[in-house]
Amino acid sequence: MKLIVMVSLLVFISWSCKKKTESVYLQQDQIRIVQPRLEATNQLIDSIAYLTARLKLEGRKIYYTTNGDDPTENTTEYKAPLKVLSPGTYKFRAYHPDWKESDIAEIKFYKRGIPIDTIIWNTNPNKRYQGVGSLTLHNNKKGALDFMNDQWLGFDTIADATVHLKHAVFVKSIHIGYLCDPGSWIFPPEGIMIKTSADGTKFTHKNVTLQPLDSMLPPTLKNVEITIGDTIKHIHVTVKNVASIPDWHEGKGNKAWLFMDEWVLNNNGIR
Incomplete structure (x- = not known):
């Protein structure tokens, strides 16, 4: 009898831990990560400006566009500061396998x-x-x-x-x-x-x-x-x-x- 009770208790604990883990994962999966922080040396272009996207989160990837479209995981991945030579709109979005993708961070460059x-x-x-x-x-x-x-x-x-x-x-x-x-x-x-x-x-x-x-x-x-x-x-x-x-x-x-x-x-x- 004691053996049956112990086995049942172990099964229950295992099931509870599994459900708790699944619940935590599902909640985590619904949390949106913060958008990348954009830093530009200048937004009024007369020669060259440099654009940096920052997000301190292990495992994240940042993607961007320069044509006005919203970035996805199929657009260009950001890996290093960008050289900006002409006016335009740059959009960035961060992705992580365990979290919901970030909101879009956008920055515009203008002709002086x-x-x-x-x-x-x-x-x-x-x-x-x-x-x-x-x-x-x-x-x-x-x-x-x-x-x-x-x-x-x-x-x-x-x-x-x-x-x-x-x-x-x-x-x-x-x-x-x-x-x-x-x-x-x-x-x-x-x-x-x-x-x-x-x-x-x-x-x-x-x-x-x-x-x-x-x-x-x-x-x-x-x-x-x-x-x-x-x-x-x-x-x-x-x-x-x-x-x-x-x-x-x-x-x-x-x-x-x-x-x-x-x-x-x-x-x-x-x-």
Whole structure:
């Protein structure tokens, strides 16, 4: 009788351990690993930039694309820092045999834009997030995913400024760079108004409304390109923050943050 009880107990323990192991494995298999951390020597290209993807996790592999497609295990594997020679979008995703693949980490490279002479601010950033002062949006340096990086200007109201160029030039478009990090209460702009002028008196107006964020996303560097297509010397930019954090977010009803970095002016040559 004792032998039967002991054998039954051993079978039960073995079965319990097996089920526990399977349960732990299944739970582990559903956990998503963190996305690779991307570091670039520069995101505004005038010669060469170097791009590094980092993720300290034994057994992981990182894959990437340069054509805008999402990376998979069938795309190019990242093994060493990449040399970037021209503008484009780079996407990275990490894989591990025991974990769920990471979210996509994305970084964009831009052609160095038309030099900005000065930016005159009509509103001021929050005292905690003042970047590197008046040069923050035209010092040819992009902000990092960390909102504490010193290349960000943080606003809890609208951001309003006038950009002045030394000479009237043809401007194809303007890129407005911003941070999307809803986990830190930092949201995309609600809308942007652009007023352009060649002489500083007669202005052409253009309004752009952005798609509101409707779900939680990992921190991402974003930009919106607004077509200008005219010879100008002055640009008045008003970037409107969302009125309040939306209902789907845990901070609903509170004031949202707007974080901006480089404003880049693009052209196809002087006309």
